[in-house]
Amino acid sequence: MEAAKKAQEWAASGLSDGQRYADIAQRIKNELGGVTESRAICIARTETARARSNFTQARAQVVGSTHYVWHTVGDNAVRPRHRELDKTVHAWSDPPICDVGAGGTPIRSHPGCVFNCRCWPEPLFYEKDK
Ligand SMILES: [Zn+2]
Structure with missing residues (x-):
């Protein structure tokens, strides 16, 4: 988990x-060692997307966004559950079930x-009632 934590930073x-995540993957390989190319790319891609999503959320909430639209990249590698979530609206405070963990536990994210x-999330902004 040390590798994942470093990659997150x-x-x-x-x-x-x-x-770009490719640069981060390179760094994971060079500085952490014992990580295969594909593993490094996978970690870097996951952590880059997560960091970007967290950043978008923080920035949106500061200016009053309460909801967002879920978007997929729209290619064949998108998992079926996420294809269902494409273009649906969710509250920042209530992440949807987007995966199933060990033992069938739903994962909200x-x-x-x-x-x-x-x-990636597209923040929604509503005009406040005057
Ligand atoms: Zn997805």
């Missing part, structure tokens, strides 16, 4: 540097926050 700081997910 790099992904978060990489956001502000405009680093925002787009981009589960393993290897490339989905």
